Amino acid sequence: MLDATSAVRGVDGEDLDIRSEGALLRGRLVRPRGTPRAALVLHGATGAPARYYRGFAEWAAAERDMAVLTYDYRDFGASLRRPMRGARATLADWGRHDQNAALATLARMYPDTPLWVLGHSVGGLWLGWHEAMGRVSRAITVGSGLTHVTDHPLRYRWKARVFWSPPVRLAAKVAGYLPGQLVGLGADLPRGVYEDWRRWCLARGWHLSDVGRTLPLPDPARVTARLRMIAVADDDLVPPTAVWRARALYPEAMKEQKVLRPEDFGLERIGHIPPFTRRNAVLWPAILD
Template sequence: MKTFNPDEITIDCQDGQQLAATLYKPESEVKGAVLIGPATGIKRQFYQSFASYLAQQGYGVITFDNRGIGESLSGTIRASKASLQCWGEQDMPAVLEALKSHFPGKSYHLIGHSAGGQLVGLMHNANELSSIFNFASSSGQLSNMKLPYSLKANFFMNVFVPLSNLFFGHTKSQLVGMGEPLPKAVAQQWRLWCNGQGYVKTAFGKTVGQHWYHELSTPSMWVNASDDDIAIDENVADMLSVFKKLKVDTLTISPQAHGLAEIGHMKFFSRKSEGLWQHALNWLEQHSKG
């Protein structure tokens, strides 16, 4: 794959928060425009190869760091007020508006990774998406997970997160291979939602007063990997139960069928997994208009 030179941009959210983002402009006619929603605590650089691939196929793309993560952290992480909820309510809508500004008059698509797909129903402008393609997006419900991974997941959420927040004022998730350090409220909400059913549904009528999970009727594809211990079929179904009108297709892919040693929760976006990207491209081609 040839080298692609994107542009670094800054995106302003409605509440004044600024986000670090990367803009990928195709050299050819723009077929559509894609917002890549990152997983919890994952920086935008992780999606660089995948975003470059989409741009070379004619799609405009924006990747970004959620507030409190990577270059979108302003001040100290202890002082960050970021939460999963504001990622969906503030950050993702702002990035979609930026996508519309850079690629006017096109079709707009979300490619969500884990939380990047789960939070779509908090976006006030989500109905402007022509399609949704999610990988490894599920409720992450701890009680559905299988042994031995469930022991590791429960330890991280219910022991490591509260202790790390108590002693350090944030979650040092990088110490256990769980992405970037997380602002306290992000980790607290993540823990609460994964201990419940339906992920964000846990917060309906509590911290979440308004949402669009019951209204969205967008065509969506939910892809998980057979060797993913988190986004197992039961948790994908649990997440989908929160949506009432969404048009849903599901697909489970196995590493063996694609000549890969592993896909898991993260490696769909790895350059080594480029053979998998055709799934996303086919979906975009089906739902795009130039």
């Protein structure tokens, strides 16, 4: 289905379904009018719906001649197909199955086009579980780190402790999901997503703490792409030290480290989620180019 809003921007937009293991995801492909120089899948952050990345996707299509696939994880955003209370998704489902399905779908759609991956936060931590990564020539992560609750600066650490506290966990259990408005997150989350997220942020090594138990071994040899790991200097949720810790996930990749500092772009602040807002579009070339 052609998106008229995208058409006036010089790009075409199309909604599509993505079949993931045990789920049907809602995605959106934005592409330039001509032949794209690359096809990029954007794996979003926890709690950030695909519509949040729409401005970035349209910019990448119009200004960088890229076909960009955004999508919502199962039981979230436009992919929520039942009451949130009945959602059964876990964060492991999002990382292992849904991200893998989105990448594989784009690879099938563009078999002869260079394939790129852009992961925001949790979107950049699961690449070793994705079969199609062997075809990817360029990978970029933004704010993707193996974060422990003690990594947060003191000004934020108390908020994190409250977020993972027994009362909030009880609220999620009673409601059957995490009420986003109640805890200041904004978007509601499936309870299983919250439980994974909580467990990993309270454990050293984040999701690696479950490898060999509830998670299978990843295959780091799949990730041989040029990998740009971007940290944000004032990111309280995933500080640069946690981002650099994630280098160990991808030993075979050709890695480059980059830090986005607000003062370098005339901004007062950047933070964890805001790099992809339209008001921070000044950052986008530094992320993608």
